[in-house]
Amino acid sequence: QIKTFIIEQLQDSVSKPLAGVRLTITAGPTREAIDPVRYISNHSSGKMGFALAQSAAKLGAEVTLIAGPVDLQTPTGVKRLDVESAQEMLEAALANPSDIFIGCAAVADYRVANIAEHKIKKNAQSGAPQLELIENPDILKTIAEQNPAPMCVGFAAETRDVETYAIDKLKRKKLALIIANDVSNSDIGFNSDNNAAVVLSADERVVFEQQSKTSLAHQLAHYIANHFHQNFRR
């Protein structure tokens, strides 16, 4: 197995299957401000997205990594853009057209309608404030609707009915591939270094067993590169 891995690494360095391909990937959570000190966010660590960015760069891709607030080092040879909110992430994604777009970030579905300019104070009279939420733009769907559109790859991180939700998302957003995983399992969840995934497309279902995020990213990058060459290279 080590031998196979070394041979693969050597092949990558020679063949560079993503040479000349522009690949944009989003990673990490977004933060949606409530007021100057409070925000809504989620447990995404960004590790999977950063590992995928690294793997894609090793395969020769010109990688733009659009990162939410995470505490991770920028992978070698990758252009990184840091953002906070879903709206900022969308703007960065639209400003960096690509051949392959991977939406790995855990983008907030909703943001606060009226962000308070000053810290909201507790008020015994009026009780708890109501947080009015409005829907954020759907980054992956917006990118998939561009013309020309890149090959779009989504992630479905769910706590139940993982593949059902994933297939729905694949169709609804017109994605080429969706990578589904169960984040209710803490062995492979948001802050773990391990992950397992099922990759679904219109006509395939491929299971990737539990392994390190680095190793999984390597396998996924190869799978994405193959899918791109078979279906999108014009």
Place this chain on the structure above:
Amino acid sequence: QIKTFIIEQLQDSVSKPLAGVRLTITAGPTREAIDPVRYISNHSSGKMGFALAQSAAKLGAEVTLIAGPVDLQTPTGVKRLDVESAQEMLEAALANPSDIFIGCAAVADYRVANIAEHKIKKNAQSGAPQLELIENPDILKTIAEQNPAPMCVGFAAETRDVETYAIDKLKRKKLALIIANDVSNSDIGFNSDNNAAVVLSADERVVFEQQSKTSLAHQLAHYIANHFHQNFRR
């Protein structure tokens, strides 16, 4: 100035003004779950609280540091307890009685009334979900109402009318001291390594100029130790 600092350090190591004193300090933000993947939090880095815990330990205190989710190393000689929510922080604070209690954490004022067991899905029909918030327990006020109560020190991190809010908090929560700072100034705000503060008590107002959080923590620990010996040592 360097000479003064070295002399102070030597004096600390000899005199240990907080020897035998139990000091509990909270630090960092809290996270209030919305569902298994989403949460409400704030921009507190925990740096000021960790620096104060370190300084208090150097002055000989038996320090218990109750930390929200932060990315910081445990200071030498400090007992650290990691928590997530305000309720967990309160339980840890009540379980660790002290002679001096410093509430440095940016505790969420509100939590979500009904935490969803599974990830909340977007639903085109029902629109954005309403987040019903309920008030969290006030940790500092609860500790100040214990019998016997420790000497209680609060922080007021505000974006405007800083001292007005601070004095109100000092009186309302029956604190011995309150340390006020303006977090709208990004030079000294939540993620900065610098800070400035005004310490207010019933009969004093002392200004601490902008400096590193480590240096400020050292000065504040001395001030707190003096206040404890003058007013609380029985």
